[in-house]
Amino acid sequence: MTKKKKKSRIYIIWIVNLCLITAVVAFFVWYESVPDVSPEKVLKTYMAHISNREYEQMYEMIDAGISGNISQEDFMKRNSAIYEGIGVDNIKIHITSYDKEQKEICYETSMDTVAGNVTFENNVSFIQEKGTYKLVWSDSLIFPELDSTDKVKVSVTNAERGQILDRNGRVLAGKGVASSVGVVPGKLENRDDAISQLADLLEMKVEDIERKLSAKWVKEDSFVPLKTIPKVDELKLLSLEPDKETLDEKERHEKLLEIPGVKISDIGIREYPLGEAAAHLVGYVQNVTAEDLEEHDGEGYTSNSVIGKSGMEGLFEKELKGQNGCSITIVDSNGNKKKIIVSTIVENGKDIKLTIDSNLQKELYEQFKDDKSCSVAMNQYTGEVLALVSTPSYDNNDFIRGMSSEKWNALNEDENKPMYNRFRQVWCPGSTFKPIIAAIGLTTGAIDPDEDYGNEGLSWQKDSSWGSYYVTTLHAYEPVILKNALIYSDNIYFAKAALKIGENDMESSLTKLGFNDVLPFDIKMAKSQFSNTEKIEKEVQLADSGYGQGQILVNPLHMACMYSAFCNEGNMIKPYLTYKEDAMPDVWIKEAFTKDVAQTVLEDTKEVINNSHGTGYAAHRTDIILAGKTGTAEIKASKDDTTGTELGWFSVFTTDKNMERPIMIVSMVEDVKGRGGSGYVVKKDSQVLEKWFSGN
Structure with a gap:
């Protein structure tokens, strides 16, 4: 074969192959462009439209004539009412058989609804029109048992x-009863005057009442609810001396009922x-x-x-x-x-049962309700939190009964911040921090409890490098040893102790005690800190940290946990809020201090309360041995600021592990300057303890 013929033959083969490839590609392009009009495909497409709420497209897929001459409007209304009413979602079908002769498909349907998943078997017929298949629709296509005159009803049991x-x-939160105040518009007399009276009595705006009465659904004989108010407590009325609040509420109810058209009925509510x-x-x-x-x-x-x-x-x-x-x-x-x-x-x-004691919670609130304060109470041996109080406060019942915009604005604009949760925050602890510093110093070996630091008078600085800055204290005493330093709350002693500990050991020790870490508790608390940065930057800051100033900030519950180590052989107890029978302690930080260190600090803090020179002696009792520490933290804009305020602290706790109701209270009050400092807090907590020990 000549080269010319051979080349010609190759060319012909190439042309034929190209034609074949072109034909195959053209066939597949044509095949893909032809819609799949099989009944199976039609049914699946129809069901997909249901999930997408595409009722118009669904109607186009049915033969309306054979389907009872249903109009598009009626079809869309029927399907949307049922499918959306039952909250259909995630609809799926599985075709089980197809009778080609009868053009009928049997299939299984699965769908999610507001009442749960629904599965059922169904069937549908098709007719072929001009090469396409259309569904023969009836109500039974929605549910097999559904007829055209039936309804689909959704019932909810709350x-x-x-x-x-x-x-x-x-009960701290549960079912209660309130009074629902409403109006029958057709029975109102002198409408404008009546609405004005209602607005005054219900603390509502006239325009808000008018808006409710002009709603589209309201008719002359309709009952239109306006506001939920407290129900008059009949038992309190029968008491010898009903409180003013109950009497005022009774008077308000009577005035409301004097207005023609007003009705008051009982209503179930959430109550606190x-x-x-x-x-x-x-x-x-x-x-x-x-x-x-x-x-x-x-x-x-x-x-x-x-x-x-x-x-x-x-x-x-x-x-x-x-x-x-x-x-x-x-x-x-x-x-x-x-x-x-x-x-x-x-x-x-x-039901959720908490470790909280209602009586203790109320008593702490009553003592501090006029202050900007927070208190935590716990069983220092088990970790059960007995009370968490923040003052001033607000009435959470107002959020249930309906709060006027004026009252909401007043709460948010109040300079005392009643909505602010103080027990979740961190505060400068002042001298309540000294037992912690004592324990750190003893643990690290930096402090010898019997070493006399010498009487420096009422002010001291390490050397001239501190410039004009001096650490000051309130009492001179001798010998200047750890026990006396705690009794007299000596700032100078603990400034020196902090310098002996050193910034590295101070930082590592406080980190071990949970500073800069999340408190393991149900409620998220702000993290305690020892510095505004990652470390203690200056020597003066370190000295100030020794007596709870500088940049030390502590959460009150964290403070209680640290104090718990003095009662548990050096182990810090983990606090908890969900009640457990036969509560067993769960250690948060094991061996925060040694057993001997914890015992030493415990004995010294007993002296703070029981020694007549102790700053907490006002809480002294003859029947129960208490321990604790007072604290007054200065809040200043600068070292030279003389207008700053003071925070008053008192940490106090029982020391007998076997007593029936052990307790530890940590309270902090803002703005105690000129009001007795920490002594103001000691007096309040002492009254709380008196009630607690008496069993009330």
Whole structure:
């Protein structure tokens, strides 16, 4: 074969192959461009439109004539009402068989609804029109048992929210009864005057009442709720000396009922019996917002739900809320139940029992309610937190009954910050920090408890490098040893002790005690710190840290945990808030101090309370041995500031592990300058302890 013929043959083969390839590609392009009009494909497409709420596209896929001449409007209305009413989502089908002759598909459907997952078997017929398949639609395509005159009903049984209880089973948050005040518009006389009276009595704006009365649904004989107010406590009225609040509420109810058209009825609400005394601890619930529904999608919330917004209500929301019961039912035209499609049983919320003692919580609040303060109380041997109080406070019941914008603004604009939760914050501890420094010094070996540091008078500086800065103290005494330094609360001694410890050991020791770390507790607390930076920067800062000044900031509960080590052979106890029977201590920091060190500091802090020269002697008792430490922290803009305020502290605790009700209280009060300093706090806590030891 010549080269010319051979080349020609190769060329022909190449052309043929190219044609074949072109033909194959063209076939696949054509094949892909032809719609899949099989009944299976049509059914799957139809079901996909349901999930996407594309009812118009669904209608285009049915043969309206054979499907009962249903109009597009009626079709869309029927399907949207049912599918959206039951909250259909994640719809899936599995085709089990296809009868080509009858053009009928049998399939299984699975879908999520507001009442749970639904699965059922169904079938659908098709007709072929101009090369395409269309569904023969009837109501049974939605549910097999559904007829055109039937309705699909969704019934919801609301879960009862769990209660929040104290350690003795007393209610901190639970079911209560209030008075719902409303109006029947057609019975109002002198409408403008009546609305003005209502606005005054209910602390509402006239325009807000008008807006409620002019809602589209309101008719002349409608009952229009305006506001929920406290129910008059009949038992308090029957007492020998009813309190002013109860009498005022009774008078308000009477004046409201004098207005023609006004009705007052009982209504179930969430109630907080301790009110202001535990508002920062317990928190409150509110109606869900659109943002809440989006954030908690799929968790069972509806537009009528409430959700915990703060405190224990927010912390234990999942446990408290429960799960609503729900059923989807087909009912006939007479309202008779025909078929239960799916049903879930209501699960009421769980009760949460706390370690809190209501009486102690109330007593601490009553003592400090007019102050800017915070108090924590705990069983120093078990870690059970007995009280968490922040003052001034607010009434969390107001969030349930309805709070006026004026009251909300007043709360937020109050310079004393009643909404501010002080027990979660960190504060300059002042001299209450000295026992911690003593324990660190003894543990590191920097302090010899019997070494006499010498009487320096009432002011001292290390050397001239400190310039004009001096550490000052209030009392001169001898010998200047650790026990006396704690009794007299000597700043100079502890400044010297801090310098002996040194910044490296101070930082490492405080880090070991949980500084700059998260407190292991149910409620998130601010972290205690020893510096505004990562380290103690200057010698003067180190000296000031020795007596709880400088840049030392401590959370009150953290302070209580550190003090607990003095009662537990050097181990710091972990605090907790959820009640447990037969509570056993859980150690947070093992061997924070040695057993001997803890015992030494314990004995010295007993002297602070029981020695007549001790700064805490006002809390001394003859029946029970207490220990503790006072503290007055100066809050200044600068070293030369003479206008700064003072924080008053008192940490006090029982020392007998075997006593029936051991307790430790740490209280802090702002602005005690000119009011007795820490002595003001000692007096208040002593009254609390008196009630506690008497069993009240």
